[in-house]
Amino acid sequence: MMSVVQLCFLLSALAGFSYSIMCNYCTAYDDIPRNCTSTIDCPANYRCSATVTEHYKDFSKEIMETSVIHRCVPESYCDTFGSYSLQTERKWMGITCCDTDYCFPDQLADIKTNNELTGVTCPVCSSNTSSTCEPEGTMQCRGEEYNCIRIYTVTKYYYYESVFYNGYYYMGGSKTVQEESSIRGCATDSFCDFGSEMMLGDHSRMETIYNCTDGAEERSGFPTTLIFCCIAQILLYLFIF
Structure with a gap:
């Protein structure tokens, strides 16, 4: 028992x-x-x-x-x-x-x-040939997108080459072809939580990585401009007197 x-x-x-x-x-x-x-x-x-x-x-x-x-x-x-x-x-x-x-x-x-602006800006770019892309500018995020995201994908295709000899096709060696792509932009928390994703096919494997950072809050340039003007006035006063 x-x-x-x-x-x-x-x-x-x-x-x-x-x-x-x-x-x-x-x-x-x-x-x-x-x-x-x-x-x-x-x-x-x-x-x-x-x-x-x-x-x-x-x-x-x-x-x-x-x-x-x-x-x-x-x-x-x-x-x-x-x-x-x-x-x-x-x-x-x-x-x-x-x-x-x-x-x-x-x-x-x-x-x-939801298309309302969030006040967050992120770098933006895209590439169909590389897992990295250099920012080409910035964009304003909307809706629930408060994160800057970089999504890059690496896809590998596996197949065998055929060799033609004496009128017949023979199975040759195996070959792997790799493709890469990447984008940058804005994203919701849910995309950032994915982390990484693997998709398997009959003769392929695609891995997608989601990397996120906090977006940059837009702020008015008024305080910085005011401080700069005050410093300039003080330097001018000292130079004259």
Whole structure:
């Protein structure tokens, strides 16, 4: 017979047991992808998710593009939403999850945007060829975006080269191609909390890093100007007399 101590130990082990699930893996634009044909085996502590992204141009209510991605994400990503902005555009993202094999979570139906200025400014830039980009100026943050963010992505593609010899194709050596990109702008706390994200495909691996710093509060230049004028007046007085 199992002792009370053994039973408690077994229940504790079962309570802390982490299991992996199978999720649908597909993307659709301006539509809900209910006909996913690809699946992915998610790591432990991941959940099936629906990530809705809306792309706004010039901070208007007009949506340029909507995408829905079904994939698996860490549990900490579930039920989060937020936005990040570049110089002339904003992307809003909402993530919902479910925890059974091949499930489709309910998507967030209403996306609210707030275009009020926050009084925070951040450096802005973008690059499609490098994981770093030099600031090309600053932008004013809006809505709930109080952080300056740098998002950089490294994508690696793995494949085998084919070698043609004597009229036949043979499998050659493996090859890796790496692509990098980066952006700077404003972001909500939720994007900063992501930290890093890894997406695995059949022959690819994409890692995205979210680095945030506090934005710079805009302040009036009046006090600085006043102090400068006072010092100039004192120096002029001493020089004359």
